[in-house]
Amino acid sequence: MSDDTGEIGFKPDAIDELLHNPLRLAIVTALSQVEQGDFNWLKELTRATDGNLATHLRKLEDSSYIKVTKTYSGRKPVTYYALTDTGSIALKNYIAMLASIVKKFETDPH
Amino acid sequence: MKVEQELEQVQKQLAVMRDIVSQCQKLVVEDGTLYILWGSLAVITSLITYALTWFKVPVWTLVVLWIVAFYIPGSFATYKKVHTKKKHVVTFGERAIGRLWLGVLFVSVVSVILSLVSLLPWQGIIVIPFSIGLVYFPLAVLLDWKPLTAFGLVWIAGGAVMLVVPAFYSYLVLDGLIVVCEIIPGILIKKRVHKLIDMAQAE
Numbered sequence: 645m646s647d648d649t650g651e652i653g654f655k656p657d658a659i660d661e662l663l664h665n666p667l668r669l670a671i672v673t674a675l676s677q678v679e680q681g682d683f684n685w686l687k688e689l690t691r692a693t694d695g696n697l698a699t700h701l702r703k704l705e706d707s708s709y710i711k712v713t714k715t716y717s718g719r720k721p722v723t724y725y726a727l728t729d730t731g732s733i734a735l736k737n738y739i740a741m742l743a744s745i746v747k748k749f750e751t752d753p754h
Numbered sequence: 755m756k757v758e759q760e761l762e763q764v765q766k767q768l769a770v771m772r773d774i775v776s777q778c779q780k781l782v783v784e785d786g787t788l789y790i791l792w793g794s795l796a797v798i799t800s801l802i803t804y805a806l807t808w809f810k811v812p813v814w815t816l817v818v819l820w821i822v823a824f825y826i827p828g829s830f831a832t833y834k835k836v837h838t839k840k841k842h843v844v845t846f847g848e849r850a851i852g853r854l855w856l857g858v859l860f861v862s863v864v865s866v867i868l869s870l871v872s873l874l875p876w877q878g879i880i881v882i883p884f885s886i887g888l889v890y891f892p893l894a895v896l897l898d899w900k901p902l903t904a905f906g907l908v909w910i911a912g913g914a915v916m917l918v919v920p921a922f923y924s925y926l927v928l929d930g931l932i933v934v935c936e937i938i939p940g941i942l943i944k945k946r947v948h949k950l951i952d953m954a955q956a957e
Contacts, residue, residue, distance in 0.1 A: 679846050681843040739771075749761055
C-alpha cells in the first residue's frame with residue numbers, strides 16, 4: 645500500500661544502507677551460502693575490481709557483518725571471509741523488507 | 755521515490771541475490787576421484803584376499819594386506835588430495851560430508867579387522883554397505899544429483915543380499931557393489947563435474 649509520498653517501503657530509516665548497495669548485498673548473499681570464502685572467490689563471483697571489493701569488504705567488516713581470518717596456504721597468505729551472526733540477521737531482515745514491499749505491491753499495485 | 759521505481763529497485767536487489775545463489779549452487783562438494791580410488795583399492799585388495807585364501811595363509815597376513823594395500827595408500831592419497839586442493843571456499847556441505855565419510859572409514863576399518871580376526875560374525879561386514887548407502891542420501895541432495903539416491907538404495911539392498919548368501923560369496927557381492935555403486939558413480943560424478951566446470955567457464 646502506498647503512503648502519502650507514493651512510497652511503498654523504502655523508507656530511509658527502514659533501509660539497511662549497508663545491504664542496499666548491490667555489491668555488498670552480493671558479498672553477504674555469497675557468504676550466507678558457504679562457511680567461508682577467500683578474496684579471489686568473492687572477486688570471481690561478484691566480478692568486482694580488487695579495490696572496489698576490498699573497500700566494501702572493509703565496510704562490512706567494520707560493521708561486524710563479516711569476520712576476517714588470515715591464514716597461510718603453504719607459504720602464500722590467504723584471507724578468508726565469513727558471515728557473522730549480525731550479518732546473517734541483517735540479511736534476513738533485508739530479505740523480509742524486500743518481501744514486504746513486493747507483498748504490498750501485489751495487494752495494492754496502485 | 756515512486757512506486758514503480760521502488761519496485762524496480764527491489765527487483766534489481768532480488769536479481770543480485772538470485773544470481774549469487776545460483777552461482778553458489780554450482781560449488782563442487784565432491785569430484786568422484788576418491789570414490790574411484792577407494793573403490794578400486796577395495797576390489798583389488800579383496801581379490802588378492804580371495805587368492806590368498808586358497809593358500810590358507812594366516813589371518814594376520816590378511817590384516818596386514820588390508821592395511822598395506824588398502825588403508826595406507828587410500829589414506830595417503832586422500833590426505834594429499836585434500837591438502838593440495840586449491841581452496842577458495844569452504845562449504846558447509848563439504849565439511850559435513852567429510853565427517854560422514856570419516857565415520858564410514860572408521861566403521862569399515864573396525865568391521866573388516868574384527869571379522870578377519872573372527873571377533874565379529876561375518877554378517878557384521880554388512881555395516882559397510884549400509885553405512886555407505888546411508889551417506890549417499892544426504893550426498894545426493896548436496897550434489898543435486900538424484901541417481902546417487904538410487905545407488906544408495908542398491909547399497910542397502912546389496913547389504914541385505916550379503917546376509918542371505920554364504921559368507922564366502924558375501925564378500926564377492928560386496929566387491930560387485932563397490933564396482934557398481936562406488937566406482938561407476940565416481941566416474942559419473944567426475945564426468946558431471948567436468949561438464950559443470952566447462953559450462954561455468956563458457957558463461
